Amino acid sequence: MKSMILSRVDVSGFHTLYLVAENKEYYLFRQAYRRGVADYYRKGVTVDAAINYSKAKYDNSVIHTMSKLLSHIRYVEKESGIVVLDRTRKMKNFRKRYL
Numbered sequence: 428m429k430s431m432i433l434s435r436v437d438v439s440g441f442h443t444l445y446l447v448a449e450n451k452e453y454y455l456f457r458q459a460y461r462r463g464v465a466d467y468y469r470k471g472v473t474v475d476a477a478i479n480y481s482k483a484k485y486d487n488s489v490i491h492t493m494s495k496l497l498s499h500i501r502y503v504e505k506e507s508g509i510v511v512l513d514r515t516r517k518m519k520n521f522r523k524r525y526l
Contacts, residue, residue, distance in 0.1 A: 430511045432477040432496065434468035436460060444468065444496070446503055448511050455499040461488035468492075474500065474511055 430448040432455075437443060440460045446453040458464075463486040468477070476482055477496055483489040497512075504511055 430474045431471040432468055432474060433471045434465060436465060442468075444492075444499075446474075446500060446511065447471070448509050453503045453507060453509075455503065456495060458492065458495075461492075463488045464492050 430446060433445045433447055433452075434442050435445070441457050442460055442464055443457045444455040446455055467483075467486075467489050478493055480490060480493060483493060500511055503509070
């Protein structure tokens with residue numbers, strides 16, 4: 428199963444973004460409600476599409492959310508010991524071969 432980014436809107440009007448990887452949900456961050464972000468992440472988006480700026484269609488709120496996602500995903504990878512990003516996967520394979 429591909430890793431996905433989900434957004435849920437709570438009663439107080441905030442987005443809560445989650446990373447779904449290996450059948451577990453990991454909390455990423457919470458931000459103020461923006462309609463563009465709700466439309467883009469509501470049904471779930473793969474991690475590759477969630478970071479791809481060309482799919483933002485010049486929506487500043489989606490672009491700002493994408494810029495925050497990468498650092499939060501890296502933090503969750505480090506703390507939980509999971510591999511989500513291709514960069515992390517390549518780096519781990521490199522270390523196994525040469526170190």
